[in-house]
Amino acid sequence: MLLNLSIQNVAIIDKLEVEFKEGFNVLTGETGAGKSIVIDSVLLLIGARANKDIIRSGEERALVEGVFLVDSNKDKIAELLEEAGVSQEEDDTLIISREITKSGRSYSRVNGKIVPLSFLDKIGALLVDILGQHEHQFLLDSSQHLFILDNFGDEEFKALKERFKQLLEEYRSVVKEKTSLFKDEREKEQMIDLLRYQIQEIESANLSEEEEQQLIERRNILMNYEKLFNAVNSSYKILYEGNGGFSVLDNLHKVVKNLETAFSIDGKLKGLKEKLENILYETEDAALQLRDYLGAIDFNQKALEEIEERLNHINFLKRKYGPTISHILSFKEEKEKELDKILHFEERQKELEEKEAKLWEEINKMGSKIHEKRKTLASHIEEEINKVLKELNMPNASFKVDITKEESPNENGFDRVEFLISTNIGEPLKPLSKIASGGELSRIMLALKTILASSDGIPTLIFDEVDTGISGKTAQLVAEKMAYLSRRHQLICVTHLPQIACMADAHYFISKISKGDRTYIKLTELDYEGRIKELARIMGGEKITSTILEHAKELLEMASKFKNSL
Known part of the structure; x- marks a missing residue:
């Protein structure tokens, strides 16, 4: 769980610090106020690439620091820390910092020890999961669908995949050696003469x-x-x-x-x-x-x-x-x-052919097991996602995981996986890229995250403006689903929808102010009255009437009742 985030000299932020709470944290504010900069700063802590352009104008360096509470994935995180030689804090906190200098150099630290950026990526994957507009592109890329599906697999499934990968590597090694054996007798004799000369010269x-x-x-x-x-x-x-x-x-x-x-x-x-x-x-x-x-x-x-x-x-x-x-x-x-292999060429060739055939047989058997496991996994995922999509106001949607078996394997098996969907009755199943709108993609991704979050143990989920393309009843259903999710995970959400903002356990308002010739970002945690005014602003814009204020108050009361019912 992300306890504290400190940002200095990132984009238009000079200095900002926020203490996030358990449950549902919401960030709102005018467009361009800097909400996404906060999310981008978290991304820096979990291994995102950065360059000197993010440094605030006139400053020499940018610094982001986050304090995390390790309340899940403890064993995996402890193993990573031990491998990197990073000491663990007694209170289970993890302090991650990222410094970017004007020279373009970046320094990453975990509990005070400098670590490579790749380490932040590894440990960040166990701490934070981000759902943003870039995730939509990830979802549209069918080459990623197999990996998304496999993320739902248990330890037994992962062990099968690892064993398949080892078998395939061994098989490829055997094939490589077999094809490298001499086809030409003259070339073979020349190599024998050379090897004998080299061995004799050293022996003598x-x-x-x-x-x-x-x-x-x-x-x-x-x-x-x-x-x-x-x-x-x-x-x-x-x-x-x-x-x-x-x-x-x-x-x-x-x-x-x-x-x-x-x-x-x-x-x-x-x-x-x-x-x-x-x-x-x-x-x-x-x-x-x-x-x-x-x-x-x-x-x-x-x-x-x-x-x-x-x-x-x-x-x-x-x-x-x-x-x-x-x-x-x-x-x-x-x-x-080498000489011994060549002199026993026929024996070795026969031995390799037998080994190749045996390995191929094992690979096919293991590939079939993985295929069947994936089919079972896909059936479960289809059922769960279709259920969540109905809850998210897509009652006629039909989500399908299409698994086809290829002739040639790769390290993941023989399967090709693609997600298909039909959003209306009578429409055929089509690839996501052919049919899904922005709002539909947001809900499909939310459905995937909702299911995956229950099994991957990642404590903090960040939603960066995933409310694109939704409104009204759909927005309310999405908000309720996120509120439900926040009872098991810490959620941090940037939103423009009052239906989502009213569900917050902690509501932060980000504003942009000017002093002299410089622009500054201000973050304020809103109290009850402040939340009413902010919800009214989101709903009514500049003209806030008493009716809008009453509606905002009503939204908060309804949200409170819903959360209490969970």
Whole structure:
């Protein structure tokens, strides 16, 4: 549920804040007052694209922030937040903000953490559903009808679709591999020769992942032999022989001998004497290791040349087969697998043909299950939508979900889905785009949303001027249906109809005012008297008579009685 919406510097809005209520929230005002800007701002919070043109003239940035209460779809939202590394608030609120700068950059944040725009789209789909004029175009696009129908499916249906998608991907992979197998014997032999040459070239090099580093270290020793020998030899002489005087070991022997004498006098020196004795032993051992090292190292020009030659060969192979020895060895493994496939061409071809046939059989079975599920689903949807359409003053309407099975599947199955409707007795069923008026489309979409809202768990439904093309009794029926819907969902509605506005639990009036050379938007939550005046304005325009005011008051009283009866 959307608790709070704050808008700064969006279009002609300088600063606006509104606290929405549970139930039915209505926005009214003169045409061009800025009602749709409020809805567009919500769209920004749920991932809509934006550019710098929406920034109020003279300002550097636009900012929209919304506070949502997560009161449904909690597990799905928690999973998304965890994946994105966004912390959850203890009070189940979610703070989403969107900033658009004059440079054209956009910054999206959820609970203070910057997230990609695609994340707002994902999480927004679980928080808000918008029904506006753009939805009418969506409804007229028959390619979208399958997805609308499938939205009514349960978890079992969704699992079937997911399994079908996996089978189809596997089937396409098998077909791709099968068609890539060699048709030409000469081409096949050429590829065998190439693969064998590549494998043999790598194998004959007898590579190991540790070898290159070991060669580099050995080359470094040989190239710096003289410097290394002098450093080690000098250290050995200082420790063992001395330079014209006593060596380090000679001096340590004297120190230890002196401490033995001192220890016989003062026992407190025992620890120090033992410590120096250990140092003496370790120094003797280090001197012997230096002597052995000097005896082992030897400069060998031929060895250096062999190392250089080996490293050059490794680099040659790296240029051909990969940036590291590990990559070269992986390349060899891949080529060995390719060679094995080609050498066992007939076996592999037969294996793929058998697998293709088996997968196709499974795909057909799964596709038939999905088709039957869709037919059952369509039958239920038809019944429910026709029922709601009658409630919305389309008593003679007949809504039909036409499902035809195609020969070639896609990831959704074999079905093609199209919504058909007849709005009058005796008229044949036709595609929505051929028959439905704006008012009829509004009611069909409202019927779809009414049914879908009960199953998708989306808490907030936004209706942006969906009252186009309706009036009178139809408007009253639409208003009642929305009031009924608001008992299970939060509704936010922009409307020009008094029949809808009077059903509001919270009524907000948006007006446009001018100060100096700037235009500002003002939003006011109306009290009872304010609602009467606004309903009168909607009904009577500039000339508001006492009769119109009484009618407005009567509308509010009737709406209150109807809502209390729900």
